[in-house]
Amino acid sequence: MFHLGLIINPLAGLGGTLALKGSDGVAEQALALGAEPQAAVRTRQALELLLPLLEQIEFLTFPGPMGADLLASMGFAHRVLAEKHAGPTSAADTRAAVQELQAAGCALLLFAGGDGTARDVCAVVREGQPVLGIPAGVKIHSGVYAISPRAAGELARQLIEGGLVRLTSGEVRDLDEQALREGRVAARWYGELTVPEPGQYMQHVKQAGMESEELVLNDLADWLSDSWEADVRYVFGPGSTLHGLAQNLGLQTTLLGVDVIENGQVIGRDLTEAQLFALVDGHPAYLLVTAIGGQGHILGRGNQQISPRVVRCIGPERLRVVATKRKLGTLAGRPLLVDSGDPQLDDSFPDAVRVWAGYKEELLYPLGYTTGESRS
Known part of the structure; x- marks a missing residue:
């Protein structure tokens, strides 16, 4: 079995359709206004490309909307690495999940979210750990996300099938959402992650x-x-x-x-x-x-x-x-x-x-x- 890590930020992208300029700090407001969670939908689009390899993959993931619910609905074998807790997920949950996935030895860590999620991953990830972002947030300025969910699925498929997948460094950048809501653009560099990119070297x-x-x-x-x-x-x-x-x-x-x-x-x-x-x-x-x-x-x-x-x-x-x-x-x-x-x-x-x-x-x-x- 090929072991893939999966972390979904269920709150990613909630503020997009409501013109809230992001989701940081406004998730409850967005849900109250009728926002529909999109992170699982975007992740499903990526994982659909892996369905032909169903027998070759085991996911390592986390309870409920952080991954387990989606994987169970799609029929993927998966191991849940933590206990479910009450209340919405947080940045601390994402950071703890990254550390647990690394300890479990996943070959590639997939995460669905936006720039805030990338920041959380970058804060605790081990140097050289390959990761790949599934774009699901409002703002995607970081160079650690595939150009689309399906592109992320295609990269993972290439790796599992033995294709030559090149590694490169991707920048993690994030805008200050509060400043953006006030009409100011203030971006900051938070580090780099090791990400795959299409090689097609064969x-x-x-x-x-x-x-x-x-x-x-x-x-x-x-x-x-x-x-x-x-x-x-x-x-x-x-x-x-x-x-x-x-x-x-x-x-x-x-x-x-x-x-x-x-x-x-x-x-x-x-x-x-x-x-x-x-x-x-x-x-x-x-x-x-x-x-x-x-x-x-x-x-x-x-x-x-x-x-x-x-x-x-x-x-x-x-x-x-x-x-x-x-x-x-x-x-x-x-x-x-x-x-x-x-x-x-x-x-x-x-x-x-x-x-x-x-x-x-x-x-x-x-x-x-x-x-x-x-x-x-």
């Missing part, structure tokens, strides 16, 4: 012919050299992709070994599991691995030095796959695979992982089991 690669691995690795080396984090240890797994990346960085690593780089220098070469664990234990680190072309394994094939305790020490969320779009294309939409030898660890990975595929180019790609069993 077709592009086929049309353009050969994608040069050498050029891509050179681009990735430029990106990495510009963005090394000081005093953070980067574990390079085995394989020609990561070996070539290191060479483009001017570093001598081992082709079939595991190496560690810190502050632009190799501090450990061709390490055993015990040596690797000693270097990452208690130190911030990233784990860089590549995929076996045509097969898709990223852990458990030729890199057993990266043991379950090493992965846990670094953190599954700090894993990055380095692979060209051409290599991912050899999978024909099949997921990447983990087979660490520890089923509990395998189950702790998200349903999609971040792939470095070019200069400042990240993709979100599905992750699965070697057994082909459903994840629960």
